[in-house]
Amino acid sequence: MEVRDLHKSFGDNEVLKGIDFHVNQGEVVCVIGPSGSGKSTLLRCVNRLEEPTSGIIRVEGVDITDPETDLDAVRTRIGMVFQQFNLFPHLNVLQNLTLAQRRAKKRGKAEAEQTAMKNLAKVGLADRAKAFPAQLSGGQQQRVAIARALSMDPDMMLFDEPTSALDPELVGDVLEVMRQLAEEGMTMMVVTHEMGFAREVGDRVVFMDGGVVVEQGNPADVLGSPQHERTRSFLSKVL
Ligand code: ADP
Numbered sequence: 001m002e003v004r005d006l007h008k009s010f011g012d013n014e015v016l017k018g019i020d021f022h023v024n025q026g027e028v029v030c031v032i033g034p035s036g037s038g039k040s041t042l043l044r045c046v047n048r049l050e051e052p053t054s055g056i057i058r059v060e061g062v063d064i065t066d067p068e069t070d071l072d073a074v075r076t077r078i079g080m081v082f083q084q085f086n087l088f089p090h091l092n093v094l095q096n097l098t099l100a101q102r103r104a105k106k107r108g109k110a111e112a113e114q115t116a117m118k119n120l121a122k123v124g125l126a127d128r129a130k131a132f133p134a135q136l137s138g139g140q141q142q143r144v145a146i147a148r149a150l151s152m153d154p155d156m157m158l159f160d161e162p163t164s165a166l167d168p169e170l171v172g173d174v175l176e177v178m179r180q181l182a183e184e185g186m187t188m189m190v191v192t193h194e195m196g197f198a199r200e201v202g203d204r205v206v207f208m209d210g211g212v213v214v215e216q217g218n219p220a221d222v223l224g225s226p227q228h229e230r231t232r233s234f235l236s237k238v239l
């Protein structure tokens, strides 16, 4: 995935001010930065939940900012997991996992359920297929949301602060699922405040502030010896 000179404004407010960015196949890129720096907007542009004002986003060489692009196809290839899990409350876990498969991937019931169960097992929740979201802990709901995204067989996964809404004791299980995905070679872009995860699982850390990428590099370098004052100042508050 490659982003070139991406700009995004909301009215007069320019939120992304020329972002250049890439994620290689199989790479885990962690995006860090203060609140309001444009991290979520960047992710939302990448799977076209937001329309970029200008710039190019290529996924496997195909420009997804082209008006001709099939957005449903883009979103099946790029899975997204949000801070708020966004499960359908009136559907059970299995139904949450099969709905999009049946609609967007045109899978039959049996195939969709088989794929769902495989991914529920992967996140350690095969025994909760018939539960409703409200019957699950926040950590379990987030693992269901991850399994739902995986059930579309995405080429890449985007995570927007997936553990920020969770009680501290529930964070570890979700990070463990993400670590396992990374080990399996999934291409991932993760907005997170979990610096331990960024350091241990990330192949690269990108620090954003004020709608620009201030610095990026391998996690040990960016987190351990940041080159820019803005990065140092941010890290001194979160580490
Ligand atoms: P971050 O995820 O780094 O906290 P965001 O991308 O959510 O930052 O927000 C960056 C800026 O964009 C903020 O000033 C926010 O108010 C603004 N913004 C985000 N989404 C919208 C929107 N839909 N309409 C107007 N302003 C928005």
Ligand code: MG
Residues within 6 Å of the ligand: 039, 040, 041, 160, 161
């Ligand atoms: Mg955000």
